[in-house]
Amino acid sequence: MKLTGVVRRIDVHAHAGSMPTVTFEESIEHLERMEREADTDKVIVSSARAVFHDMLAGNEETFAITRRSPMLYMYIYVDPLRERESLAQIEKYASLPHVAGIKTRPEYHGVPGDSEEYLRLFGAAAKLDLPLLVHTYSLRDVVECRRAAEKTGLRMILAHMGGFEWKPSVDALRGSRNLWLDACSTANDYDKVGYTLDVLGPSSLVYGSDATLLSPWWTISMYESAGLTDAEKHAIYRENALGIFGRRLG
Amino acid sequence: MEWIDGNTFFGTWPKRKLDVPSEELVRLLREAGTSRALTLSLAAPLLHAVEGNNLTRLASIEHRELVPFGAVDPRKYTGEGAVQRLRETGCAALRLTNRINAFPLDIAPVELILTESAHAEITAFVDVIGWGDCTTLERLAERCGCRVVMVGVHYNFLSEALVCMKRSNLLYLETSRLNTPDGVRVVSSEVGPERVLFGSGAPFSYASSARMVAEHSRLTGQELDWVSSKTVLSLLTEECRT
Numbered sequence: 255m256k257l258t259g260v261v262r263r264i265d266v267h268a269h270a271g272s273m274p275t276v277t278f279e280e281s282i283e284h285l286e287r288m289e290r291e292a293d294t295d296k297v298i299v300s301s302a303r304a305v306f307h308d309m310l311a312g313n314e315e316t317f318a319i320t321r322r323s324p325m326l327y328m329y330i331y332v333d334p335l336r337e338r339e340s341l342a343q344i345e346k347y348a349s350l351p352h353v354a355g356i357k358t359r360p361e362y363h364g365v366p367g368d369s370e371e372y373l374r375l376f377g378a379a380a381k382l383d384l385p386l387l388v389h390t391y392s393l394r395d396v397v398e399c400r401r402a403a404e405k406t407g408l409r410m411i412l413a414h415m416g417g418f419e420w421k422p423s424v425d426a427l428r429g430s431r432n433l434w435l436d437a438c439s440t441a442n443d444y445d446k447v448g449y450t451l452d453v454l455g456p457s458s459l460v461y462g463s464d465a466t467l468l469s470p471w472w473t474i475s476m477y478e479s480a481g482l483t484d485a486e487k488h489a490i491y492r493e494n495a496l497g498i499f500g501r502r503l504g
Numbered sequence: 505m506e507w508i509d510g511n512t513f514f515g516t517w518p519k520r521k522l523d524v525p526s527e528e529l530v531r532l533l534r535e536a537g538t539s540r541a542l543t544l545s546l547a548a549p550l551l552h553a554v555e556g557n558n559l560t561r562l563a564s565i566e567h568r569e570l571v572p573f574g575a576v577d578p579r580k581y582t583g584e585g586a587v588q589r590l591r592e593t594g595c596a597a598l599r600l601t602n603r604i605n606a607f608p609l610d611i612a613p614v615e616l617i618l619t620e621s622a623h624a625e626i627t628a629f630v631d632v633i634g635w636g637d638c639t640t641l642e643r644l645a646e647r648c649g650c651r652v653v654m655v656g657v658h659y660n661f662l663s664e665a666l667v668c669m670k671r672s673n674l675l676y677l678e679t680s681r682l683n684t685p686d687g688v689r690v691v692s693s694e695v696g697p698e699r700v701l702f703g704s705g706a707p708f709s710y711a712s713s714a715r716m717v718a719e720h721s722r723l724t725g726q727e728l729d730w731v732s733s734k735t736v737l738s739l740l741t742e743e744c745r746t
Contacts, residue, residue: 278693
Protein backbone atom coordinates (compact mmCIF):
# COMPACT_ATOMS: atom_id res chain seq x y z
CA MET A 255 0.00 0.00 0.00
CA LYS A 256 1.31 3.43 -0.95
CA LEU A 257 1.01 6.10 1.73
CA THR A 258 -0.39 9.37 0.51
CA GLY A 259 -0.42 12.82 2.05
CA VAL A 260 2.03 11.86 4.81
CA VAL A 261 1.70 14.03 7.91
CA ARG A 262 4.20 14.24 10.76
CA ARG A 263 2.50 12.15 13.40
CA ILE A 264 2.07 12.53 17.13
CA ASP A 265 1.96 9.17 18.86
CA VAL A 266 -0.11 9.53 22.04
CA HIS A 267 0.35 5.94 23.15
CA ALA A 268 3.75 4.28 23.47
CA HIS A 269 5.78 2.54 26.15
CA ALA A 270 9.26 2.65 27.60
CA GLY A 271 10.55 -0.61 28.92
CA SER A 272 10.15 -4.34 28.56
CA MET A 273 6.90 -5.78 27.22
CA PRO A 274 5.63 -9.34 27.82
CA THR A 275 6.45 -10.97 24.50
CA VAL A 276 9.38 -12.41 22.53
CA THR A 277 11.25 -9.57 20.86
CA PHE A 278 14.79 -8.68 19.83
CA GLU A 279 14.53 -4.98 20.54
CA GLU A 280 12.75 -2.90 23.14
CA SER A 281 15.30 -0.24 23.96
CA ILE A 282 14.53 3.47 23.89
CA GLU A 283 16.83 3.81 20.86
CA HIS A 284 14.74 1.19 19.09
CA LEU A 285 11.52 3.00 19.99
CA GLU A 286 12.88 6.31 18.71
CA ARG A 287 14.11 4.77 15.46
CA MET A 288 10.83 3.01 14.86
CA GLU A 289 8.87 6.20 15.53
CA ARG A 290 11.08 8.24 13.19
CA GLU A 291 10.59 5.64 10.46
CA ALA A 292 6.84 6.08 10.95
CA ASP A 293 7.16 9.87 10.47
CA THR A 294 6.42 10.56 14.11
CA ASP A 295 8.11 13.50 15.81
CA LYS A 296 6.41 13.52 19.23
CA VAL A 297 5.77 10.39 21.27
CA ILE A 298 4.08 10.18 24.67
CA VAL A 299 5.23 7.17 26.65
CA SER A 300 4.24 5.48 29.85
CA SER A 301 6.56 3.21 31.74
CA ALA A 302 6.07 -0.54 31.27
CA ARG A 303 7.48 -0.95 34.77
CA ALA A 304 4.86 1.43 36.16
CA VAL A 305 2.03 -0.06 34.12
CA PHE A 306 2.75 -3.66 35.13
CA HIS A 307 4.51 -3.56 38.45
CA ASP A 308 6.02 -0.56 40.24
CA MET A 309 4.44 2.86 39.76
CA LEU A 310 7.03 4.91 41.62
CA ALA A 311 10.15 3.35 40.09
CA GLY A 312 8.56 3.27 36.65
CA ASN A 313 7.57 6.93 36.66
CA GLU A 314 11.02 7.95 37.84
CA GLU A 315 12.67 5.89 35.10
CA THR A 316 10.43 7.34 32.41
CA PHE A 317 10.98 10.91 33.58
CA ALA A 318 14.74 10.41 33.26
CA ILE A 319 14.32 8.96 29.76
CA THR A 320 12.06 11.73 28.49
CA ARG A 321 14.42 14.40 29.86
CA ARG A 322 17.13 13.04 27.56
CA SER A 323 15.07 12.74 24.38
CA PRO A 324 13.65 15.67 22.43
CA MET A 325 10.89 13.54 20.87
CA LEU A 326 9.65 11.72 24.01
CA TYR A 327 7.05 12.98 26.48
CA MET A 328 5.79 11.28 29.60
CA TYR A 329 2.56 10.05 31.13
CA ILE A 330 2.56 9.89 34.92
CA TYR A 331 1.17 6.47 35.74
CA VAL A 332 -1.48 6.47 38.49
CA ASP A 333 -2.79 3.49 40.50
CA PRO A 334 -6.19 3.88 42.20
CA LEU A 335 -5.23 1.30 44.83
CA ARG A 336 -2.37 3.61 45.84
CA GLU A 337 -4.32 6.84 45.72
CA ARG A 338 -2.20 8.88 48.12
CA GLU A 339 1.03 7.94 46.33
CA SER A 340 -0.60 8.58 42.96
CA LEU A 341 -1.70 12.07 44.00
CA ALA A 342 1.85 12.71 45.16
CA GLN A 343 3.17 11.50 41.78
CA ILE A 344 0.86 13.94 39.99
CA GLU A 345 2.06 16.79 42.24
CA LYS A 346 5.68 15.80 41.76
CA TYR A 347 5.75 15.67 37.96
CA ALA A 348 2.88 17.83 36.69
CA SER A 349 4.82 21.04 36.19
CA LEU A 350 8.00 19.49 34.82
CA PRO A 351 9.01 19.68 31.16
CA HIS A 352 8.03 16.85 28.82
CA VAL A 353 5.26 15.69 31.16
CA ALA A 354 2.14 15.45 29.01
CA GLY A 355 -0.56 13.71 31.06
CA ILE A 356 -1.51 10.76 33.23
CA LYS A 357 -2.09 7.12 32.35
CA THR A 358 -3.96 4.30 34.05
CA ARG A 359 -5.53 0.86 33.51
CA PRO A 360 -8.76 0.47 35.53
CA GLU A 361 -9.32 -3.18 34.63
CA TYR A 362 -5.76 -4.14 35.66
CA HIS A 363 -6.33 -2.80 39.16
CA GLY A 364 -9.89 -4.12 39.37
CA VAL A 365 -11.21 -0.61 40.01
CA PRO A 366 -13.96 0.88 37.78
CA GLY A 367 -13.02 4.03 35.88
CA ASP A 368 -15.86 5.94 37.54
CA SER A 369 -15.04 4.83 41.11
CA GLU A 370 -14.56 7.39 43.88
CA GLU A 371 -10.81 6.73 43.89
CA TYR A 372 -10.52 7.47 40.20
CA LEU A 373 -12.78 10.51 40.38
CA ARG A 374 -10.45 12.03 42.96
CA LEU A 375 -7.36 11.25 40.87
CA PHE A 376 -8.99 12.53 37.69
CA GLY A 377 -10.19 15.66 39.46
CA ALA A 378 -6.65 16.41 40.58
CA ALA A 379 -5.33 15.87 37.05
CA ALA A 380 -8.05 18.10 35.56
CA LYS A 381 -7.08 20.96 37.91
CA LEU A 382 -3.49 20.71 36.66
CA ASP A 383 -4.56 20.44 33.04
CA LEU A 384 -3.14 16.91 32.63
CA PRO A 385 -5.10 14.84 30.08
CA LEU A 386 -5.54 11.09 30.63
CA LEU A 387 -4.70 8.09 28.48
CA VAL A 388 -6.79 5.23 29.82
CA HIS A 389 -6.68 1.58 28.83
CA THR A 390 -10.16 0.38 27.77
CA TYR A 391 -10.69 -3.17 26.56
CA SER A 392 -14.45 -3.56 26.99
CA LEU A 393 -17.66 -1.59 26.52
CA ARG A 394 -17.95 -1.43 30.30
CA ASP A 395 -14.53 0.27 30.57
CA VAL A 396 -15.62 2.83 27.98
CA VAL A 397 -18.96 3.59 29.63
CA GLU A 398 -17.34 4.02 33.05
CA CYS A 399 -14.73 6.37 31.62
CA ARG A 400 -17.40 8.42 29.89
CA ARG A 401 -19.14 8.88 33.24
CA ALA A 402 -15.85 9.89 34.84
CA ALA A 403 -15.12 12.40 32.07
CA GLU A 404 -18.55 13.95 32.51
CA LYS A 405 -18.09 14.25 36.28
CA THR A 406 -14.54 15.62 36.29
CA GLY A 407 -14.23 17.47 32.98
CA LEU A 408 -10.93 15.66 32.38
CA ARG A 409 -9.86 15.26 28.75
CA MET A 410 -9.51 11.52 28.14
CA ILE A 411 -8.10 9.37 25.38
CA LEU A 412 -9.68 5.93 25.45
CA ALA A 413 -6.84 3.65 24.39
CA HIS A 414 -7.84 0.59 22.33
CA MET A 415 -11.40 2.01 22.05
CA GLY A 416 -12.93 -0.90 23.92
CA GLY A 417 -10.83 -3.61 22.21
CA PHE A 418 -12.98 -6.15 20.40
CA GLU A 419 -16.05 -4.31 21.71
CA TRP A 420 -15.09 -1.20 19.74
CA LYS A 421 -18.37 -0.95 17.87
CA PRO A 422 -20.77 -0.70 20.84
CA SER A 423 -18.12 1.49 22.46
CA VAL A 424 -18.29 3.95 19.57
CA ASP A 425 -22.07 3.92 19.80
CA ALA A 426 -21.86 4.57 23.54
CA LEU A 427 -19.88 7.74 22.91
CA ARG A 428 -22.48 9.54 20.78
CA GLY A 429 -22.92 13.03 22.16
CA SER A 430 -19.94 12.78 24.51
CA ARG A 431 -17.44 15.56 25.22
CA ASN A 432 -13.78 15.54 26.27
CA LEU A 433 -13.28 12.01 24.93
CA TRP A 434 -11.08 10.78 22.09
CA LEU A 435 -10.40 7.31 20.75
CA ASP A 436 -7.05 5.70 20.03
CA ALA A 437 -7.56 2.78 17.63
CA CYS A 438 -4.47 0.68 18.42
CA SER A 439 -5.49 -2.85 19.33
CA THR A 440 -5.22 -6.36 17.97
CA ALA A 441 -8.84 -5.82 16.90
CA ASN A 442 -8.29 -4.51 13.37
CA ASP A 443 -11.77 -5.13 11.95
CA TYR A 444 -12.09 -3.91 8.40
CA ASP A 445 -14.62 -1.14 9.20
CA LYS A 446 -13.34 0.11 12.54
CA VAL A 447 -12.05 3.50 11.44
CA GLY A 448 -14.76 4.06 8.82
CA TYR A 449 -17.54 3.36 11.29
CA THR A 450 -16.00 5.63 13.91
CA LEU A 451 -15.70 8.44 11.38
CA ASP A 452 -19.34 7.97 10.36
CA VAL A 453 -20.63 8.01 13.94
CA LEU A 454 -18.28 10.42 15.73
CA GLY A 455 -16.34 12.24 13.01
CA PRO A 456 -12.58 12.84 12.54
CA SER A 457 -12.33 15.05 15.63
CA SER A 458 -12.90 11.93 17.79
CA LEU A 459 -9.77 10.01 16.82
CA VAL A 460 -6.09 10.32 17.65
CA TYR A 461 -3.11 8.26 16.60
CA GLY A 462 -1.54 5.92 19.16
CA SER A 463 0.72 3.02 18.28
CA ASP A 464 1.14 1.02 21.50
CA ALA A 465 4.82 0.66 20.55
CA THR A 466 6.97 -1.11 21.55
CA LEU A 467 4.33 -3.77 22.08
CA LEU A 468 2.69 -3.25 18.68
CA SER A 469 4.21 -2.13 15.41
CA PRO A 470 3.18 1.46 14.58
CA TRP A 471 2.33 0.21 11.10
CA TRP A 472 -0.45 -1.98 12.44
CA THR A 473 -2.51 1.05 13.43
CA ILE A 474 -1.29 3.29 10.60
CA SER A 475 -2.60 0.67 8.15
CA MET A 476 -6.09 0.95 9.67
CA TYR A 477 -6.11 4.71 9.06
CA GLU A 478 -4.47 4.47 5.65
CA SER A 479 -7.04 1.89 4.52
CA ALA A 480 -9.98 4.05 5.53
CA GLY A 481 -9.74 6.48 2.61
CA LEU A 482 -9.12 9.53 4.78
CA THR A 483 -8.91 12.97 3.24
CA ASP A 484 -5.76 15.02 3.87
CA ALA A 485 -7.71 17.16 6.35
CA GLU A 486 -8.85 14.07 8.25
CA LYS A 487 -5.29 12.75 8.33
CA HIS A 488 -4.02 16.04 9.72
CA ALA A 489 -6.69 15.96 12.41
CA ILE A 490 -6.16 12.35 13.45
CA TYR A 491 -2.39 12.12 13.15
CA ARG A 492 -1.60 15.52 14.67
CA GLU A 493 -4.06 18.34 15.24
CA ASN A 494 -6.42 16.53 17.63
CA ALA A 495 -3.47 15.58 19.86
CA LEU A 496 -2.20 19.16 19.85
CA GLY A 497 -5.68 20.27 20.90
CA ILE A 498 -5.78 17.77 23.76
CA PHE A 499 -2.27 18.33 25.15
CA GLY A 500 -1.78 21.97 24.11
CA ARG A 501 1.29 23.64 25.61
CA ARG A 502 2.44 20.35 27.15
CA LEU A 503 3.68 19.21 23.72
CA GLY A 504 5.34 22.57 23.04
CA MET B 505 7.73 -8.31 -5.13
CA GLU B 506 4.68 -10.53 -5.22
CA TRP B 507 2.42 -10.72 -2.14
CA ILE B 508 0.21 -13.77 -1.76
CA ASP B 509 -2.28 -13.71 1.10
CA GLY B 510 -2.57 -17.02 2.94
CA ASN B 511 -5.72 -16.19 4.89
CA THR B 512 -8.88 -14.78 3.34
CA PHE B 513 -12.58 -15.53 3.08
CA PHE B 514 -15.40 -14.29 0.89
CA GLY B 515 -19.19 -14.29 0.99
CA THR B 516 -21.75 -13.23 3.54
CA TRP B 517 -21.14 -12.99 7.27
CA PRO B 518 -24.55 -12.64 8.92
CA LYS B 519 -23.12 -11.99 12.38
CA ARG B 520 -22.07 -8.52 11.17
CA LYS B 521 -23.07 -6.54 8.12
CA LEU B 522 -20.28 -7.99 6.04
CA ASP B 523 -21.05 -8.97 2.47
CA VAL B 524 -17.92 -9.51 0.42
CA PRO B 525 -18.56 -11.41 -2.78
CA SER B 526 -15.49 -12.78 -4.53
CA GLU B 527 -15.16 -9.76 -6.84
CA GLU B 528 -15.15 -7.45 -3.82
CA LEU B 529 -12.43 -9.53 -2.18
CA VAL B 530 -10.36 -9.23 -5.34
CA ARG B 531 -10.84 -5.44 -5.24
CA LEU B 532 -9.74 -5.31 -1.58
CA LEU B 533 -6.67 -7.38 -2.39
CA ARG B 534 -5.73 -5.17 -5.33
CA GLU B 535 -6.10 -2.07 -3.17
CA ALA B 536 -3.74 -3.62 -0.64
CA GLY B 537 -1.22 -4.54 -3.34
CA THR B 538 -1.80 -8.28 -3.00
CA SER B 539 -1.72 -10.24 -6.23
CA ARG B 540 -3.22 -13.57 -5.12
CA ALA B 541 -4.91 -15.06 -2.10
CA LEU B 542 -5.89 -18.39 -0.68
CA THR B 543 -9.57 -18.12 0.07
CA LEU B 544 -12.64 -19.98 1.24
CA SER B 545 -16.33 -19.23 0.85
CA LEU B 546 -17.95 -18.48 4.20
CA ALA B 547 -20.67 -20.91 3.17
CA ALA B 548 -18.22 -23.67 4.10
CA PRO B 549 -18.05 -22.97 7.84
CA LEU B 550 -21.51 -21.42 8.12
CA LEU B 551 -23.66 -23.75 6.02
CA HIS B 552 -22.10 -26.81 4.41
CA ALA B 553 -18.50 -27.59 3.59
CA VAL B 554 -19.27 -29.19 0.22
CA GLU B 555 -21.39 -26.25 -0.93
CA GLY B 556 -18.73 -23.82 0.31
CA ASN B 557 -16.00 -25.74 -1.49
CA ASN B 558 -17.98 -25.66 -4.73
CA LEU B 559 -18.49 -21.90 -4.43
CA THR B 560 -14.79 -21.48 -3.69
CA ARG B 561 -13.79 -23.46 -6.75
CA LEU B 562 -16.15 -21.43 -8.94
CA ALA B 563 -14.73 -18.18 -7.57
CA SER B 564 -11.20 -19.34 -8.31
CA ILE B 565 -12.18 -20.15 -11.88
CA GLU B 566 -13.78 -16.73 -12.29
CA HIS B 567 -10.92 -14.81 -10.65
CA ARG B 568 -7.43 -16.07 -11.25
CA GLU B 569 -6.26 -14.07 -8.21
CA LEU B 570 -8.12 -16.48 -5.93
CA VAL B 571 -6.57 -19.80 -4.99
CA PRO B 572 -9.05 -22.30 -3.54
CA PHE B 573 -8.89 -23.65 -0.04
CA GLY B 574 -11.00 -26.71 0.63
CA ALA B 575 -12.77 -27.23 3.93
CA VAL B 576 -13.66 -30.37 5.82
CA ASP B 577 -16.09 -29.91 8.69
CA PRO B 578 -15.26 -32.09 11.70
CA ARG B 579 -18.89 -31.77 12.76
CA LYS B 580 -19.91 -33.82 9.71
CA TYR B 581 -16.77 -35.91 9.29
CA THR B 582 -16.99 -39.66 9.71
CA GLY B 583 -13.68 -40.66 8.20
CA GLU B 584 -14.63 -41.30 4.59
CA GLY B 585 -11.79 -39.85 2.52
CA ALA B 586 -13.05 -36.28 2.33
CA VAL B 587 -9.57 -34.78 2.12
CA GLN B 588 -8.53 -36.98 -0.79
CA ARG B 589 -11.64 -35.80 -2.66
CA LEU B 590 -10.64 -32.19 -2.01
CA ARG B 591 -7.27 -32.89 -3.51
CA GLU B 592 -8.87 -34.49 -6.55
CA THR B 593 -11.14 -31.49 -7.12
CA GLY B 594 -8.25 -29.06 -7.29
CA CYS B 595 -7.98 -27.52 -3.82
CA ALA B 596 -4.64 -25.94 -3.06
CA ALA B 597 -4.74 -26.57 0.69
CA LEU B 598 -7.06 -27.64 3.49
CA ARG B 599 -8.66 -25.01 5.77
CA LEU B 600 -9.99 -25.95 9.17
CA THR B 601 -12.30 -23.22 10.44
CA ASN B 602 -12.00 -23.86 14.15
CA ARG B 603 -12.05 -20.14 15.03
CA ILE B 604 -15.44 -19.68 13.34
CA ASN B 605 -16.91 -23.05 14.31
CA ALA B 606 -15.39 -23.21 17.80
CA PHE B 607 -14.37 -26.87 17.75
CA PRO B 608 -11.35 -27.95 19.79
CA LEU B 609 -8.24 -29.32 18.08
CA ASP B 610 -7.51 -32.26 20.33
CA ILE B 611 -10.39 -34.41 19.05
CA ALA B 612 -10.43 -37.62 17.01
CA PRO B 613 -12.03 -36.14 13.86
CA VAL B 614 -9.30 -33.48 13.59
CA GLU B 615 -6.62 -36.12 14.02
CA LEU B 616 -8.19 -38.24 11.28
CA ILE B 617 -8.52 -35.25 8.97
CA LEU B 618 -4.84 -34.39 9.46
CA THR B 619 -3.84 -38.01 8.88
CA GLU B 620 -5.82 -37.94 5.64
CA SER B 621 -4.15 -34.66 4.73
CA ALA B 622 -0.74 -36.25 5.15
CA HIS B 623 -1.71 -39.11 2.84
CA ALA B 624 -3.18 -36.72 0.29
CA GLU B 625 -0.06 -34.51 0.56
CA ILE B 626 -2.13 -31.44 1.25
CA THR B 627 -1.15 -28.77 3.78
CA ALA B 628 -3.62 -27.95 6.56
CA PHE B 629 -4.22 -24.34 7.64
CA VAL B 630 -5.54 -24.34 11.21
CA ASP B 631 -6.42 -21.45 13.55
CA VAL B 632 -4.52 -21.01 16.78
CA ILE B 633 -6.53 -18.96 19.23
CA GLY B 634 -4.76 -19.09 22.57
CA TRP B 635 -2.27 -20.87 24.78
CA GLY B 636 -2.08 -24.60 24.11
CA ASP B 637 -3.22 -24.64 20.50
CA CYS B 638 0.31 -24.60 19.03
CA THR B 639 1.37 -27.41 21.34
CA THR B 640 -1.68 -29.46 20.36
CA LEU B 641 -0.92 -28.85 16.68
CA GLU B 642 2.73 -29.79 17.12
CA ARG B 643 1.69 -33.15 18.60
CA LEU B 644 -0.94 -33.72 15.93
CA ALA B 645 1.38 -32.76 13.08
CA GLU B 646 4.06 -35.14 14.30
CA ARG B 647 1.60 -37.95 14.97
CA CYS B 648 -0.15 -37.56 11.62
CA GLY B 649 2.90 -36.58 9.53
CA CYS B 650 0.99 -33.57 8.19
CA ARG B 651 2.28 -30.09 7.36
CA VAL B 652 0.31 -27.56 9.38
CA VAL B 653 0.14 -23.78 9.10
CA MET B 654 -0.70 -22.11 12.42
CA VAL B 655 -3.04 -19.29 11.46
CA GLY B 656 -3.35 -16.30 13.77
CA VAL B 657 -0.34 -16.57 16.08
CA HIS B 658 -0.47 -13.64 18.51
CA TYR B 659 2.26 -12.11 20.63
CA ASN B 660 0.59 -13.49 23.75
CA PHE B 661 1.66 -17.02 22.85
CA LEU B 662 4.45 -16.39 20.35
CA SER B 663 6.93 -18.15 22.64
CA GLU B 664 4.81 -21.32 22.46
CA ALA B 665 4.67 -21.13 18.67
CA LEU B 666 8.44 -20.74 18.48
CA VAL B 667 9.17 -23.65 20.79
CA CYS B 668 6.79 -25.87 18.84
CA MET B 669 8.26 -24.82 15.49
CA LYS B 670 11.75 -25.62 16.75
CA ARG B 671 10.58 -29.08 17.79
CA SER B 672 8.62 -29.85 14.63
CA ASN B 673 9.63 -28.97 11.08
CA LEU B 674 6.07 -29.68 10.02
CA LEU B 675 4.79 -26.43 11.54
CA TYR B 676 4.53 -23.09 9.71
CA LEU B 677 3.35 -19.68 10.92
CA GLU B 678 0.88 -17.29 9.30
CA THR B 679 1.21 -13.60 10.26
CA SER B 680 -2.26 -12.03 10.29
CA ARG B 681 -2.23 -11.38 14.06
CA LEU B 682 1.49 -11.09 14.65
CA ASN B 683 1.42 -7.34 15.19
CA THR B 684 4.57 -6.68 17.24
CA PRO B 685 7.31 -4.58 15.63
CA ASP B 686 9.71 -7.47 15.06
CA GLY B 687 7.59 -10.60 15.57
CA VAL B 688 7.91 -11.68 11.94
CA ARG B 689 11.68 -11.12 12.06
CA VAL B 690 12.00 -13.06 15.32
CA VAL B 691 10.26 -16.09 13.83
CA SER B 692 12.13 -15.78 10.56
CA SER B 693 15.43 -15.61 12.37
CA GLU B 694 14.68 -18.41 14.85
CA VAL B 695 13.22 -21.03 12.49
CA GLY B 696 13.83 -19.65 8.97
CA PRO B 697 11.78 -17.40 6.68
CA GLU B 698 10.74 -20.41 4.62
CA ARG B 699 8.40 -21.31 7.47
CA VAL B 700 6.68 -17.92 7.74
CA LEU B 701 3.91 -16.74 5.43
CA PHE B 702 1.88 -13.58 5.09
CA GLY B 703 -1.85 -13.67 5.75
CA SER B 704 -4.28 -10.83 6.39
CA GLY B 705 -7.55 -12.27 7.67
CA ALA B 706 -9.43 -10.16 5.10
CA PRO B 707 -12.22 -9.28 4.80
CA PHE B 708 -12.69 -9.49 8.58
CA SER B 709 -9.47 -7.51 9.05
CA TYR B 710 -7.83 -4.74 7.07
CA ALA B 711 -6.12 -6.41 4.11
CA SER B 712 -2.97 -4.30 4.53
CA SER B 713 -2.24 -4.40 8.28
CA ALA B 714 -0.17 -7.59 8.49
CA ARG B 715 1.59 -6.71 5.27
CA MET B 716 2.66 -3.26 6.47
CA VAL B 717 3.93 -4.75 9.72
CA ALA B 718 6.00 -7.34 7.81
CA GLU B 719 7.33 -4.74 5.39
CA HIS B 720 8.59 -2.60 8.28
CA SER B 721 10.01 -5.37 10.42
CA ARG B 722 13.54 -5.02 9.04
CA LEU B 723 13.65 -8.31 7.19
CA THR B 724 16.29 -8.76 4.50
CA GLY B 725 15.04 -8.77 0.91
CA GLN B 726 15.53 -12.52 0.77
CA GLU B 727 13.55 -13.07 3.98
CA LEU B 728 10.75 -10.85 2.73
CA ASP B 729 10.61 -12.84 -0.51
CA TRP B 730 9.80 -15.97 1.48
CA VAL B 731 7.30 -14.30 3.79
CA SER B 732 5.47 -12.47 1.01
CA SER B 733 5.02 -15.39 -1.39
CA LYS B 734 7.64 -18.14 -1.60
CA THR B 735 6.65 -19.93 1.60
CA VAL B 736 2.97 -20.12 0.78
CA LEU B 737 3.72 -21.28 -2.75
CA SER B 738 5.89 -24.06 -1.37
CA LEU B 739 2.92 -25.31 0.65
CA LEU B 740 0.30 -25.51 -2.09
CA THR B 741 -0.52 -28.64 -4.03
CA GLU B 742 1.70 -28.76 -7.07
CA GLU B 743 -1.05 -28.07 -9.60
CA CYS B 744 -2.03 -24.84 -7.78
CA ARG B 745 1.41 -23.25 -7.57
CA THR B 746 1.28 -21.34 -10.84
